[in-house]
Amino acid sequence: MATIQELEKTATQIRRDILRMIHHSASGHPGGSLGCADIMTALYFEILDHNSGNFNMDGHNQDLFFLSNGHIAPVWYSVLARSGYFDINELGTLREIGTRLQGHPATEEGLQGIRIASGSLGQGLSIAAGAALTKKLNKDTKLVYSLHGDGELDEGQIWEAAMFAAHHKIDNLISMIDYNQKQIDGPTDKVMNLGNLKAKWEAFGWEVLEANGNDMQEVVAVLNLAKSKTGNQKPIVILMKTEMGMGVDFMMGTHKWHGVAPNDEQLEKALAQLEETLGDY
Numbered sequence: 001m002a003t004i005q006e007l008e009k010t011a012t013q014i015r016r017d018i019l020r021m022i023h024h025s026a027s028g029h030p031g032g033s034l035g036c037a038d039i040m041t042a043l044y045f046e047i048l049d050h051n052s053g054n055f056n057m058d059g060h061n062q063d064l065f066f067l068s069n070g071h072i073a074p075v076w077y078s079v080l081a082r083s084g085y086f087d088i089n090e091l092g093t094l095r096e097i098g099t100r101l102q103g104h105p106a107t108e109e110g111l112q113g114i115r116i117a118s119g120s121l122g123q124g125l126s127i128a129a130g131a132a133l134t135k136k137l138n139k140d141t142k143l144v145y146s147l148h149g150d151g152e153l154d155e156g157q158i159w160e161a162a163m164f165a166a167h168h169k170i171d172n173l174i175s176m177i178d179y180n181q182k183q184i185d186g187p188t189d190k191v192m193n194l195g196n197l198k199a200k201w202e203a204f205g206w207e208v209l210e211a212n213g214n215d216m217q218e219v220v221a222v223l224n225l226a227k228s229k230t231g232n233q234k235p236i237v238i239l240m241k242t243e244m245g246m247g248v249d250f251m252m253g254t255h256k257w258h259g260v261a262p263n264d265e266q267l268e269k270a271l272a273q274l275e276e277t278l279g280d281y
Helices: 004-025 030-035 037-047 070-082 088-093 124-137 156-167 197-203 216-228 264-271
Strands: 064-067 144-149 173-179 207-212 236-241
Touching (some): 004 030, 004 088, 004 264, 030 070, 037 216, 070 088, 124 173, 173 216, 197 207, 197 236, 207 216, 216 236
Parallel strands (some): 144 173, 173 236, 207 236
């Protein structure tokens, strides 16, 4: 079991990885990746019951994770590499032609840790619900987790899946919303007002929890709380309030770093704000 301080140091290194990967490829999505570094670190280094040395597509007797907002692939790649799924030096191949680390997660190249292609927004909750239902039918007691962008909630398929999961009492499913209130075209309340998300998910029959997704102690606590509430006839959703670009002052507070790579000067300035804790790849 990792301490909160150890998890925070890991998340800082994950953020360095994200920036260096995207800078090298001159393409990618730093904003949401940086914002979700704490959540993804907590999942893979503390919460998930997973085995990087025994990865298979079925995931029997292991917890499963599905990234629905696949454009934040850099944070997932870093976390997977740092937790042993593949060599960390492969992080330097992000978005290169023919490599396993494509701009959105893909399965055809056999990258360890990834079970579905994602990034076509709105599909991940359907997949997670199906996987969780399959575990129940197979008497597999492990859990299924998924992560979604708040802008992604504009997609109608999300709400169809939400109804399906509640109707079928899929209570081994924990979904998380990266609730940064920003998407590629601007603030979510300007693009498509989401309204009262807590009330909305509750109306769809879900148990709703809330946390500061950039406070490691809160993230670990709410995920453990969610685990304790499984098996109670309801799927669970956590509204993780995050800041896009978290950890880099000039990337925070704006949607403009949703999908823009830093140049040389910006990378140097950003890395100066993030201590190298585990060693760069």
